Amino acid sequence: MNIHVVNHPLVQHKLGLLREGDISTMKFRQLTQELARLLAYEATRDFELEATTIDGWCGKIDIQQIKGKKVTVVPILRAGIGMLDGVLDLVPSAKISVVGLARNEETLEPVSYFEKFVDSLDERIAIIIDPMLATGGSMVATIELLKRKGCKQIKAVVMVAAPEGVKVVNDAHPDVQLYAASLDSHLNENGYIIPGLGDAGDKIFGTKHA
Template structure:
């Protein structure tokens, strides 16, 4: 992988993230536990993804006196889930920011070319006025992430952050080459991809493990 700007990739090494990722990777982890762990990890990663949100002053009354506090400034966030597996992270993100708007982009990976094929997109009408956080459990080849962000930029979105549980060096390089302005936040940077485009050591197919389809 080519060298990236210092702020282009953040691997969150918090002990809770490392612990929960280990349990998530374990093939013996049940579907119910897998869903719960993804939701918990998305909260921890979402904390980092929202660190740069702008604030504005606000005057409030505590039970004891008047004070000046701070609140989020401007339009609410938009979380964009890459279907279907992105919805596992989306749930936890909405726990963190329940007032956020939500968009969905449906993509599947062609098994022969490994390229992303779009089959669905639904975004808020004013998405271009909002900061977007794109969520997908895996950044493998990077093709799905690039395709989704291409679509968002086409309708005027920016700035954009990409959040995933695991990333491969190939995916990071692909996304950063196509969209160097998009920051990547992940729980781990794994060894690489196998011949089928799966992350190794990885955690298997995140969608199948989330929804019990295999």
């Protein structure tokens, strides 16, 4: 299975806290931001550097800077918004493209309701963010929208992934690199990740039901 599971102690500790059954909206949101920041750190690890010379305090000095490529962060609505500020903390100049998808609760198919992309996607690295990769339907739909717009380099950062969804994404788009805090056990009969987090969108937005 082609997925990079980030085993850093901070990531695993925060993920454990996130799994608490009756977690508050505030705590879930805060931990989601913190995890997003740590996962973004890993997902940007292979960004290319180039040498350049600047005027330092003691004269010319050689420094390293990230090479040319521009970044677009792509939150999948709604839940992906919960990770956005954490990722932008590390890539503050990134432009934001938005994809609105909601899973039909019976068919589990993603239903599209919004999309707005930044320009020059053929020159950008796209970092898709969504807390949950379950059947993989929403992720594949987003990757396909980006590729149709010319995007050639795509990474996807999720907090929790199910093996079923990872396989679907790997099979359809083997070029897309996946990053997660956990590869969980399986999906239940309602398409929820086990042990998972429950409904991440509801928990981030405070619409969670009893």
